[in-house]
Each structure stands twice: as structure tokens, then as C-alpha cells.
Amino acid sequence: RAFHLPQGYYLPKVPGTLSQEESTSEVAFIGNNNGDEYRLKFLKFLGRRYELTVWGKGWDALRGSCRVPGRRVFGEDYRKVCRNAKVILGLHSFLWMRSRTCTVSNRLWNVLACGGFLLYQEVRGFDLLRDGKHLVFFSGIADACEKVEYYLLHEEERRRISSKGQREVLEKHSYTSRVKEMLEVLSLCPS
Structure with missing residues (x-):
């Protein structure tokens, strides 16, 4: 017998060094460059239209089209970026998207747990959170830009969605919740 156990959020207590100004932007992306051209082109395009900050390693090719601090963010710095960016972009690599259904990055859970407004690439079969209620899904670059x-332009709606997303994730999607789910399933399995 098998069941799917999604990831949850984990936010280590690591002191931060970022200032308010450094962590603030219209749009932010958190993740390392894995050499995927799709992501690179997507971020380059968005960076030309909006004030975009890309956090993570390996994004030098984006310099000139957006702000690239050239480092990863953890702990309190991660929280600051999520809270101070107006939109956090959840963008998968092309190969990742083609090979998976129902699976999301741990960044989805972490961004929402921090109270960030998450604009996330659609994932087939994912139904643990609701589009327009806990986060907002996009289907491609044109939809993301729109x-x-x-x-x-709609700050109150953004705040309402991020607040509901944070509440939902903190209540139901911690790793403690995941372990409880696993133990419940295991207790139902015959030995």
C-alpha cells in the first residue's frame, strides 16, 4: 500500500543580515540556477518589465535585466525576502515540470509559512491549496505577467490571499503534521 506524503514547511532559526531595503522588491524569485534555459528566459523577460530580485547561486547571466545579489537566503533573511517582496514567483525548471504531477517545491510551503504572496506555476493534480484563496497559479509567461x-495594483487582495495562505500552511502543512499523517496511515496498515 502506498500514499503520497507532500513536503511541508521548515523555517530554521538562522539570524539574518539583510536590511529592509535589500530584501524589498516588486517581484522576487528564490532558487539556484540549475542550467535550465526556460527559467533563465522567463526571469530575464520578467526582469525587463518589473523590479525583480533573483536570490540564489548561478544567476550571473541575468545581471543587467534584474537585481542579482548572487547569494542564497536562509532563516530570517528568507522570511524578510518573503515578507518584503510584493510577489514571490514560484517557477520550476522545464524538465521538472514535464516529469512531475501533484508535486511542488518546498519553497511553496516555506514562502506561504513566511506570509509571502506566492504566484506559483500550475502543477497538474495539486489540490492541497486553492488558487485565488491561498496563492495564485499561473500557466505561462503571459499569464504570469498579467x-x-x-x-x-491590488495590495489588499494580495494581503488577504497571503494571510489565508499563511494561516492554512501553518495550521496544516508543517513537518509535524506530515509525520502525524504518516503515523495515521501506518496505523491503518495491517502488519
Whole structure:
């Protein structure tokens, strides 16, 4: 017997060094460059239209089209980026998207747990959170741009969605919750 156990959020207590100004942007992306051209082109395009900051390693090719601090963020710095960016972009690599259904990055859970407004690439079969209630999904670059534009202009709606997303994730999607789910399933399995 098998069951799917999604990731949850984990936010280590690591002191931060970022200032308010350094962690603030219209749009932010958190993740390392894995050499995927799709992501690179997507971020380059968005960076030319919006104030985009890309956090993570390996994004030198984006310099000139957006802000690239050239480092990863953890702990309190991660929280600051999520809280101070108006939109956090959840963007998968092309190969990742083609090979998976129902699976999301741990960044989805972490960004929402921090109270960030998450614009996330659609994932087939994912139904643990609701589009427009806990986060907002996009289907491609044109849809992402349209939604970035809309939510930059609608702060109250952005705050309402991020608040509901944070509440939902903190209540139901911690790793403690995941272990409880696993133990419940195991107790139902015959020995």
C-alpha cells in the first residue's frame, strides 16, 4: 500500500543580515540556477518589465535585466525576502515540470509559512491549496505577467490571499503534521 506524503514547511532559526531595503522588491524569485534555459528566459523577460530580485547561486547571466545579489537566503533573511517582496514567483525548471504531477517545491510551503504572496506555476493534480484563496497559479509567461501586473495594483487582495495562505500552511502543512499523517496511515496498515 502506498500514499503520497507532500513536503511541508521548515523555517530554521538562522539570524539574518539583510536590511529592509535589500530584501524589498516588486517581484522576487528564490532558487539556484540549475542550467535550465526556460527559467533563465522567463526571469530575464520578467526582469525587463518589473523590479525583480533573483536570490540564489548561478544567476550571473541575468545581471543587467534584474537585481542579482548572487547569494542564497536562509532563516530570517528568507522570511524578510518573503515578507518584503510584493510577489514571490514560484517557477520550476522545464524538465521538472514535464516529469512531475501533484508535486511542488518546498519553497511553496516555506514562502506561504513566511506570509509571502506566492504566484506559483500550475502543477497538474495539486489540490492541497486553492488558487485565488491561498496563492495564485499561473500557466505561462503571459499569464504570469498579467497576474503580476494585477496584484501589484491590488495590495489588499494580495494581503488577504497571503494571510489565508499563511494561516492554512501553518495550521496544516508543517513537518509535524506530515509525520502525524504518516503515523495515521501506518496505523491503518495491517502488519
